[in-house]
Amino acid sequence: MQKQNWRTVPPSNQAKEEYLQPVIVSGSRKTVKMTFAPNNVYLSDLARKVVENNRLMVVGYSFGDLYLNEILGLGIAAHGDEFKVVIIDKFPSYINSYISWFQHLTHRCNPQEYTFVSRLAKDRLFVEVGQQEFPLIVGDYGEPVVSRNGKLMMCINGFKDAVVNHKETIQRFLGV
Numbered sequence: 001m002q003k004q005n006w007r008t009v010p011p012s013n014q015a016k017e018e019y020l021q022p023v024i025v026s027g028s029r030k031t032v033k034m035t036f037a038p039n040n041v042y043l044s045d046l047a048r049k050v051v052e053n054n055r056l057m058v059v060g061y062s063f064g065d066l067y068l069n070e071i072l073g074l075g076i077a078a079h080g081d082e083f084k085v086v087i088i089d090k091f092p093s094y095i096n097s098y099i100s101w102f103q104h105l106t107h108r109c110n111p112q113e114y115t116f117v118s119r120l121a122k123d124r125l126f127v128e129v130g131q132q133e134f135p136l137i138v139g140d141y142g143e144p145v146v147s148r149n150g151k152l153m154m155c156i157n158g159f160k161d162a163v164v165n166h167k168e169t170i171q172r173f174l175g176v
Contacts, residue, residue, distance in 0.1 A: 031067060047071045054079040055174045059088045059159055063113035076119060084151050085120055086144075086170055090158035097141055101156060117154070121147035144169055 034043050050056060051074050063069055075083050095101045137146045144166050145154045153173045155162040162170065 030065060034067065043067070043071075047074060050075045051078045054082045055084050055176070057086045057088065057170075057174070060090070061087075062089075063116055066112070069112050069116060072116060073119070081149075081151070083120070084153075084174055086153045086155065086174060087117070088155045088159050088162045091156045095156075101141075101145075117147075117152060120152045122149050122151070144173075146173070 033039050046068075050071055054075070056072070056075055058072070061068070072085075075085070091101060091104065095104050137148060142157050142161070144162075145156065146152065153170065155166055155170070
């Protein structure tokens with residue numbers, strides 16, 4: 001009796017293209033990868049956690065994935081004024097003042113990030129020529145930036161700086 005040779009078939013997308021199932025979702029065709037286990041489970045868990053919790057910390061995300069932006073928007077819809085978010089990101093080294101940071105955020109930045117930040121801050125984040133006051137509260141450059149409504153904090157010098165230099169500030173902001 002011959003032993004049958006069973007092999008597993010790699011997953012394929014709707015175009016019948018095969019791909020290797022990654023452990024971490026990255027690169028191209030993320031939305032296709034999110035339809036297969038375990039990634040679809042992770043995405044579902046993320047949506048559930050965002051709806052269950054009114055505090056969120058976003059680290060190193062550029063807001064370029066529409067499906068994730070929709071999940072983040074669920075937090076705003078579910079919690080309204082009780083929703084608080086800390087965004088930790090590393091901005092380019094040529095940004096060395098709040099003026100250049102603000103220009104980057106409003107003009108050169110990913111429009112989806114600008115939209116999310118504006119929605120959360122409930123401010124269009126626009127500065128007119130000669131305007132003296134930012135829509136965000138700023139201190140010394142490199143310190144966390146907070147929206148005037150107190151719903152958003154942005155740490156702009158990366159994760160290590162946020163953890164080493166601003167841990168207590170972040171915890172107070174989030175109320176933990």
